[in-house]
Amino acid sequence: MTFIPKEFTILITTKNRKDDLAFTLRKSQDLLDREDVVFIICDDGSTDGTDLFIQKEYPNIQLIRNTESKGLIYSRNRLMDLVTTEFAISIDDDLHFITQNPLEIIKNTFNENPKIGLLGFRIFWNLQEPKIINSDEVLHRMKSFVGCGHVWRMSAWRDIPDYPAWFIFYGEEDFASYQLLKKKWEIYYLPQVLVNHRVDIKSRKKNPDYALRLQRSLRAGWYLYFLFYPIKIIPRKLSYSIWMQLKLKVFKGDFKALKALLLAILDLLFSMPKIIKNANRLSIQEYQNYQKLEETKIYWKPEDN
Incomplete structure (x- = not known):
């Protein structure tokens, strides 16, 4: 055998x-x-x-x-x-x-x-x-x-x-x-x-966990900024992220998004000790090299469908 x-x-x-x-x-x-x-x-x-x-x-x-x-x-x-x-x-x-x-x-x-x-x-x-x-x-x-x-x-x-x-x-x-x-x-x-x-995908916004998912998605992105990005890059990235949530969701009446945004900010503040402990920051050169890579392929759609 x-x-x-x-x-x-x-x-x-x-x-x-x-x-x-x-x-x-x-x-x-x-x-x-x-x-x-x-x-x-x-x-x-x-x-x-x-x-x-x-x-x-x-x-x-x-x-x-x-x-x-x-x-x-x-x-x-x-x-x-x-x-x-x-x-x-x-x-x-x-x-x-x-x-x-x-x-x-x-x-x-x-x-x-x-x-x-x-x-x-x-x-x-x-x-x-x-x-x-x-x-x-x-x-x-x-x-x-x-x-x-x-x-x-x-x-x-x-x-x-x-x-x-x-x-x-x-x-x-x-x-x-x-x-x-x-x-x-x-x-x-x-x-x-x-x-x-x-x-x-289209039905996800109607799911009862929409706000929780958004909160966790936002805070994860911000965690990553503080864990890995060069320090001088972080303020611009963070402010842009918050502004886009306000512009595209909150100002259009999506108050679930406002709640998610505020809770994500609190999560970020409470997680600072863990972030400081686990930071592994990219150098400016590493950050620039990373930005030159192709974006992650998330969705594939057949061209002839």
């Missing part, structure tokens, strides 16, 4: 989305069946029976569980600590691969480019799969990556600090991207691997 070494670990964090997770796992059956793949799921304090579902239907999946919710970033750190393979793929519980045999593409790309520490996938955001899947985009370097679909070279992950669990939600990708830049690792967009993130 031939021994096949484990090369990839697929990581999923989930909380109270058993149906979404079940769909993702059905779509991932070909990966679950591979002998060179390890699956690990972190159940972040679900109350909908997610853990029982996994234990019953997918006993070969390694399951860890937070007895009470600790947040997405905390859970991602727990998962990454368990990885023993060379590569770790992180996907959301509402995302699945469309590209066939993605692991071969990923492995070859890493092997051909030793400076790449992380690859970001081509992501189609829609409840339904795209009718057209081809793209003429090519592999290229970019600033950061999207948390819902990416893959780490684990030697790069171990070269930088863990994700900042105190961010709770949002910002961990850019945190990692700055740390990777400081360590001379590169992030690339891999359009040859297409994934479907089953999210209706």
Whole structure:
């Protein structure tokens, strides 16, 4: 019997989305069946029976569980600590691969480019799969990556600090991207691997957690300014960020945005001790080099759709 070494670990964090997770796992059956793949799921304090579902239907999946919710970033750190393979793929519980045999593409790309520490996938955001899947985009370097679909070279992950669990939600990708830049690792967009993130972007504003998401998004961005940006850059970036929220949302009557803005400012003030302790500021040259990189590829839209 031939021994096949484990090369990839697929990581999923989930909380109270058993149906979404079940769909993702059905779509991932070909990966679950591979002998060179390890699956690990972190159940972040679900109350909908997610853990029982996994234990019953997918006993070969390694399951860890937070007895009470600790947040997405905390859970991602727990998962990454368990990885023993060379590569770790992180996907959301509402995302699945469309590209066939993605692991071969990923492995070859890493092997051909030793400076790449992380690859970001081509992501189609829609409840339904795209009718057209081809793209003429090519592999290229970019600033950061999207948390819902990416893959780490684990030697790069171990070269930088863990994700900042105190961010709770949002910002961990850019945190990692700055740390990777400081360590001379590169992030690339891999359009040859297409994934479907089953999210209706337009409806998110109507969700009851809209204000909380905005608050956490704003504060994460500001945390990153104070952690990494050269000091003389920060006042201009911070004031511009606040002004744009006022101009585009608050002055147009979005008072949920005003509440989110004020709470984010308070969060920033209370987090200053942690920011000072964890700062890893870019030099002016590093900052300028970072700004020259292509923007992160977040959304892909088929040109012929």
